[in-house]
Amino acid sequence: MFTIGRNTDYASRIVLHLACLEPGARVTAADIASRRLIPSAFIRRIVSRLSAVGVLATVRGSGGGIALARPAAQITLREVVEAFEGPLSLNVCVASPAICPLSVTCPVQQAWVGATQHLAAFLTGVTFGDLAREIRDPQSVP
Amino acid sequence: MFTIGRNTDYASRIVLHLACLEPGARVTAADIASRRLIPSAFIRRIVSRLSAVGVLATVRGSGGGIALARPAAQITLREVVEAFEGPLSLNVCVASPAICPLSVTCPVQQAWVGATQHLAAFLTGVTFGDLAREIRDPQSVP
DNA sequence: CGTAATGTTACCAGAATAGTAATCTTTATC
DNA sequence: GATAAAGATTACTATTCTGGTAACATTACG
Ligand code: SF4
Ligand code: SF4
Numbered sequence: 001m002f003t004i005g006r007n008t009d010y011a012s013r014i015v016l017h018l019a020c021l022e023p024g025a026r027v028t029a030a031d032i033a034s035r036r037l038i039p040s041a042f043i044r045r046i047v048s049r050l051s052a053v054g055v056l057a058t059v060r061g062s063g064g065g066i067a068l069a070r071p072a073a074q075i076t077l078r079e080v081v082e083a084f085e086g087p088l089s090l091n092v093c094v095a096s097p098a099i100c101p102l103s104v105t106c107p108v109q110q111a112w113v114g115a116t117q118h119l120a121a122f123l124t125g126v127t128f129g130d131l132a133r134e135i136r137d138p139q140s141v142p
Numbered sequence: 143m144f145t146i147g148r149n150t151d152y153a154s155r156i157v158l159h160l161a162c163l164e165p166g167a168r169v170t171a172a173d174i175a176s177r178r179l180i181p182s183a184f185i186r187r188i189v190s191r192l193s194a195v196g197v198l199a200t201v202r203g204s205g206g207g208i209a210l211a212r213p214a215a216q217i218t219l220r221e222v223v224e225a226f227e228g229p230l231s232l233n234v235c236v237a238s239p240a241i242c243p244l245s246v247t248c249p250v251q252q253a254w255v256g257a258t259q260h261l262a263a264f265l266t267g268v269t270f271g272d273l274a275r276e277i278r279d280p281q282s283v284p
Numbered sequence: 285c286g287t288a289a290t291g292t293t294a295c296c297a298g299a300a301t302a303g304t305a306a307t308c309t310t311t312a313t314c
Numbered sequence: 315g316a317t318a319a320a321g322a323t324t325a326c327t328a329t330t331c332t333g334g335t336a337a338c339a340t341t342a343c344g
Binding site for chain 1: 286287288289290291292
């Protein structure tokens with residue numbers, strides 16, 4: 001169906017949740033997991049990777065939790081997606097042209113490069129600051 | 143890596159190959175397979191589906207072959223992609239919002255809807271007529 | 285030390301992918 | 315009509331990917 005994986009979606013839920021709170025607020029992963037319907041044993045790896053990428057800042061130990069590493073307005077959807085899906089590349093030959101012997105003269109490749117760039121530009125333009133501001137239903141920001 | 147499947151890519155090779163020939167030219171599947179590096183036993187299913195979708199017209203029996211069902215300028219990359227990947231939907235909730243309980247208030251979904259529409263528009267704008275015209279190396283049009 | 289939290293690793297079942305192969309149907313031609 | 319050349323259809327396999335679970339390790343507070 002050509003969609004992003006669940007990991008990526010879960011990651012966006014986590015970042016969105018934090019973006020809706022007070023700037024700098026710190027919450028436990030288990031809390032987010034229950035509120036955003038993320039399998040509890042799953043969220044560990046996701047948070048781990050997001051912090052490795054520099055999107056989240058975590059504090060271990062009792063009283064710890066997770067928070068945004070930067071203001072939500074500086075975190076793009078593209079960043080979150082690429083943290084789990086790798087660099088955007090709608091066809092294999094976009095990321096590594098050498099993989100296909102036809103790539104030298106293939107006009108379709110050019111089309112995929114263009115499509116990938118367009119998509120990348122769009123996702124770069126979406127920040128979690130914008131997304132958090134679009135929330136209408138206060139119920140979802142407990 | 144979030145890319146299209148090989149089937150889809152093979153399909154675009156086939157359509158491109160036909161688009162580079164004289165309009166209405168008919169060629170055997172085995173011929174395309176060998177020239178465009180497509181596994182010979184693979185091309186059957188691909189051609190079959192492309193003709194079911196109305197992109198290719200096939201003629202069975204001795205002396206038969208496959209040809210474009212319409213002028214190349216009227217066949218878009220999007221059509222070929224959707225024939226194998228299904229309707230474009232960069233996240234599961236774009237095609238079927240009911241699948242996610244959060245979709246009612248989720249601003250991320252709106253972002254994915256937008257991204258999907260942008261991508262769809264781009265791919266609709268790419269026709270195989272244009273692609274065939276971009277071929278520079280005459281070697282690839284034997 | 286005990287407890288609460290994240291970090292890391294290993295594991296598993298099921299689905300999807302890429303590819304192979306065999307068999308059936310149609311049809312031009314001799 | 316026999317034959318052979320083509321596409322149509324179906325079934326199968328091996329490998330990888332995915333979504334998910336579980337267990338254990340690490341850190342920090344009090
Ligand atoms: S045939 Fe063209 S589009 Fe397909 S993988 Fe090769 S270079 Fe890319
Ligand atoms: S959380 Fe939002 S983006 Fe993710 S599946 Fe649900 S509605 Fe779609």
